[in-house]
Amino acid sequence: MLPLLTAQQIREADAYTIAHEPISSVNLMERASKAFVSWFVNHFPDKRDTISVYCGTGNNGGDGLAIARLLFEHDYRRINVKIARYTARSTADFDVNLQRLQAMQIPLIELSESETLPQENADILIDALLGSGLNKPLDGSFRALVDHLNSLSKCVVAVDVPTGFYTDGEVELEGAALKSNLVITFQQAKINFLLPESGAYINCWEAVNIGLDTEFISSLQSPYQMVEDKDIHGILKPRTRFSHKGTFGHSLIIAGQAKTMGAALLSSSACVYAGAGLTTACVPEAGLTALNSYQAEVMAIVRNEYQLPDLELEKFKAIAIGPGLGTGDDALALLQHVITDYQKPLVIDADGLNLLAGNTILVNQLPAKSIITPHMKEFDRLFGHHTSWWQRLQTMWQKASELNIYIVLKNSYTITGTPEGQLYFNSSSNAAMAVGGMGDVLTGVITALLAQGYSPLEACLAGVYLHGRAGDELALPDKLNVVLPGQVAARVPATMAKLTQK
Ligand SMILES: NC(=O)C1=CN([C@@H]2O[C@H](COP(=O)(O)OP(=O)(O)OC[C@H]3O[C@@H](n4cnc5c(N)ncnc54)[C@H](O)[C@@H]3O)[C@@H](O)[C@H]2O)[C@@H](O)CC1
Ligand SMILES: Nc1ncnc2c1ncn2[C@@H]1O[C@H](COP(=O)(O)OP(=O)(O)O)[C@@H](O)[C@H]1O
Numbered sequence: 211m212l213p214l215l216t217a218q219q220i221r222e223a224d225a226y227t228i229a230h231e232p233i234s235s236v237n238l239m240e241r242a243s244k245a246f247v248s249w250f251v252n253h254f255p256d257k258r259d260t261i262s263v264y265c266g267t268g269n270n271g272g273d274g275l276a277i278a279r280l281l282f283e284h285d286y287r288r289i290n291v292k293i294a295r296y297t298a299r300s301t302a303d304f305d306v307n308l309q310r311l312q313a314m315q316i317p318l319i320e321l322s323e324s325e326t327l328p329q330e331n332a333d334i335l336i337d338a339l340l341g342s343g344l345n346k347p348l349d350g351s352f353r354a355l356v357d358h359l360n361s362l363s364k365c366v367v368a369v370d371v372p373t374g375f376y377t378d379g380e381v382e383l384e385g386a387a388l389k390s391n392l393v394i395t396f397q398q399a400k401i402n403f404l405l406p407e408s409g410a411y412i413n414c415w416e417a418v419n420i421g422l423d424t425e426f427i428s429s430l431q432s433p434y435q436m437v438e439d440k441d442i443h444g445i446l447k448p449r450t451r452f453s454h455k456g457t458f459g460h461s462l463i464i465a466g467q468a469k470t471m472g473a474a475l476l477s478s479s480a481c482v483y484a485g486a487g488l489t490t491a492c493v494p495e496a497g498l499t500a501l502n503s504y505q506a507e508v509m510a511i512v513r514n515e516y517q518l519p520d521l522e523l524e525k526f527k528a529i530a531i532g533p534g535l536g537t538g539d540d541a542l543a544l545l546q547h548v549i550t551d552y553q554k555p556l557v558i559d560a561d562g563l564n565l566l567a568g569n570t571i572l573v574n575q576l577p578a579k580s581i582i583t584p585h586m587k588e589f590d591r592l593f594g595h596h597t598s599w600w601q602r603l604q605t606m607w608q609k610a611s612e613l614n615i616y617i618v619l620k621n622s623y624t625i626t627g628t629p630e631g632q633l634y635f636n637s638s639s640n641a642a643m644a645v646g647g648m649g650d651v652l653t654g655v656i657t658a659l660l661a662q663g664y665s666p667l668e669a670c671l672a673g674v675y676l677h678g679r680a681g682d683e684l685a686l687p688d689k690l691n692v693v694l695p696g697q698v699a700a701r702v703p704a705t706m707a708k709l710t711q712k
């Protein structure tokens with residue numbers, strides 16, 4: 211797991227590393243700048259590009275000055291520096307780097323508050339105006355400069371953080387920030403890079419290691435963690451030689467209506483592919499032929515709207531309810547039945563969540579450690595309207611603990627909130643997966659993992675990662691625009707194989 215830090219904690223980690231490695235702060239700045247430059251030269255190898263480095267007078271600006279010097283030494287000779295001298299204050303490391311830069315043949319101009327902004331002819335702008343030290347929304351000269359640079363639509367590469375962008379806490383919707391094509395960020399992703407509001411300012415980001423003290427970072431016990439490939443390697447176990455279908459559990463998927471049978475097919479099929487020993491789907495009569503022809507391995511319990519089916523709940527190792535189920539009285543009666551009578555954690559998705567919305571009594575009865583898998587709209591229907599993703603994180607943190615459940619909030623970086631107060635960000639998946647039915651597949655995968663005896667937390671983390679990674683393996687090599695949920699389900703066994711090999 212990679213702990214994700216707030217700006218304040220990053221400052222603490224910087225200070226701790228400086229004191230205990232030990233390393234001087236100006237040398238840490240040099241190391242950070244070298245890490246930036248190593249990445250930059252690999253991705254912008256054309257040394258004929260003209261580059262303007264915009265620097266503030268804090269440490270982000272200090273990085274910018276060091277980066278300009280290092281790029282010049284790497285033979286990027288068409289480089290110039292513009293210092294936004296909008297305050298009389300500057301940091302000591304900025305001053306040292308300014309002196310070092312002045313010894314070189316790099317054109318440098320200083321912009322003052324009153325001056326009109328200079329013409330900009332460069333191909334690439336490096337943004338080192340403000341970084342993680344942002345402490346108020348941009349206004350005055352910084353705002354004017356950022357608005358001006360945004361209007362040029364140049365290729366912008368931000369140092370650590372785009373100027374004006376908050377790394378944690380609420381992102382100001384009205385606020386301005388310098389839109390970047392790429393952010394080369396120090397040590398680790400900043401929390402807000404992983405929330406959808408960052409999409410307006412950050413096209414992509416890359417974290418470069420600057421050697422901050424990792425033991426100290428772990429000791430901060432951040433509730434925000436990024437799940438990595440190796441974590442899932444640690445969770446998923448290979449199948450043993452004498453295992454049989456009974457070893458891998460029997461799961462039940464309660465889903466589908468005549469017009470939304472696809473959801474039942476996708477979730478139960480994904481459950482089979484993700485390794486449940488047996489899978490039964492509880493579907494309406496109208497869906498039986500479709501089920502039998504789509505996935506021969508799935509058994510059926512047929513239900514009708516007028517009476518509860520005899521589900522024999524206790525015989526199932528894992529149960530999911532909701533995909534395509536509808537929100538009629540019959541669906542509500544089924545949901546009430548499983549919530550009241552099943553003693554183990556349930557997986558609840560889609561219409562299961564829509565039925566829970568507004569039904570506080572039922573929500574409070576959810577079996578301990580159940581897993582709910584809302585997308586943003588389902589989340590808001592359940593827990594109230596939110597105006598930002600940061601607010602959703604806080605609600606998730608509170609509700610997961612209050613209800614003693616796992617909340618899997620689906621998105622580009624799907625977040626799993628736990629009753630113990632952790633928020634885990636997933637690192638796999640891609641935009642080709644943004645297509646209806648993809649969430650149904652995730653439900654099937656998580657249910658299969660529960661059936662195989664993984665704990666609810668393991669099922670959430672491994673299920674979400676596996677699902678996203680299968681989508682990545684299908685889409686990324688050929689840069690596919692779309693992958694279909696059924697293809698992702700069918701890919702899961704191959705992805706699982708990779709993640710279980712040592
Ligand atoms: N030793 C360290 O602490 C290291 C810091 N590094 C760099 O240092 C950056 C942080 O540097 P600083 O803490 O000096 O802060 P910044 O350089 O981000 O900002 C400079 C100063 O601008 C002022 N400011 C904040 N918001 C403003 C606004 N809206 N309008 C006008 N002024 C504003 C603040 O007083 C702030 O201290 C990181 O993003 C990173 O680039 C790296 O060099 C790695 C090592
Ligand atoms: N832009 C994206 N990047 C990465 N993953 C995505 C993206 N869009 C959607 N997904 C994934 O696809 C799934 C969509 O789930 P959901 O919205 O419930 O779909 P449905 O209800 O149609 O089945 C989630 O697992 C989500 O993480």
Ligand SMILES: [K+]
Nearest residue numbers: 337340371373
């Ligand atoms: K910056």
